[in-house]
Every structure is written in C-alpha cells, then in structure tokens.
Amino acid sequence: MLPSISFSSRIPAKTGGGSSEDTLLYIGADTGFISQNIYLFCASEGLATVVRASVDRAALAKALGLRPEQRIVACAICGVPETVSCRAAMLRPKIASL
Numbered sequence: 001m002l003p004s005i006s007f008s009s010r011i012p013a014k015t016g017g018g019s020s021e022d023t024l025l026y027i028g029a030d031t032g033f034i035s036q037n038i039y040l041f042c043a044s045e046g047l048a049t050v051v052r053a054s055v056d057r058a059a060l061a062k063a064l065g066l067r068p069e070q071r072i073v074a075c076a077i078c079g080v081p082e083t084v085s086c087r088a089a090m091l092r093p094k095i096a097s098l
C-alpha cells in the first residue's frame with residue numbers, strides 16, 4: 001500500500017499563501033496528481049491499483065513515523081493483477097525492484 005501524503009505545512013508556501021479553503025483545494029489537487037502518477041506507473045508496469053480513502057490513518061502514520069503536521073489524505077493499493085502469475089511478475093526486473 002502506497003500512502004499518498006499531502007504536506008499541509010508546505011502547501012501555503014508553494015502557493016504564496018491564501019485562505020484555508022484554498023489550502024484544502026491545493027491539498028486535494030496535490031493528492032490527485034500523486035494518485036494519478038501511481039495509476040500511470042502501475043499501468044506502465046502491468047500492475048493493478050485502486051485509491052482508498054478508508055485507511056487506519058493513526059496506525060499508518062505511526063508506522064511511517066510521520067510528524068504531527070503530516071496528514072495521510074489517501075492511499076493506493078498496488079499489486080499484481082489476478083490474471084498475472086506472481087512468478088511472471090517477479091521475473092520482470094522493474095517490478096522485482098519495487
């Protein structure tokens with residue numbers, strides 16, 4: 001599972017400040033860009049993925065050692081599609097290095 005993390009403390013600096021409503025919009029857009037990149041990477045490597053908002057944020061933040069200001073917005077579940085054998089996938093050099 002690949003967490004897609006938006007760093008809310010950095011967003012205002014990147015966008016030159018603005019309202020908290022603007023900040024939320026930019027966090028959402030940022031997360032969308034990250035998620036889309038994960039989908040594109042997985043598609044290019046023959047992997048399957050879905051984005052999930054339902055995640056145990058407290059447990060995952062603890063496991064990742066996140067700072068208090070870092071928020072988990074969404075996660076991506078990535079894996080080998082059922083239609084592809086795991087052995088065939090693992091033999092592909094790029095996938096094996098993940």
Ligand SMILES: Cc1cc2nc3c(=O)[nH]c(=O)nc-3n(C[C@H](O)[C@H](O)[C@H](O)COP(=O)(O)O)c2cc1C
Nearest residue numbers: 031035048049050051052053054055073074075077
């Ligand atoms: C922002 C966002 C959050 C989502 N969160 C969840 C989730 O927590 N659990 C879930 O089962 N599907 C969630 N989905 C839907 C899945 O990502 C996926 O689109 C859905 O399971 C259909 O997948 P399929 O078209 O491959 O069958 C979310 C979708 C989006 C766009």
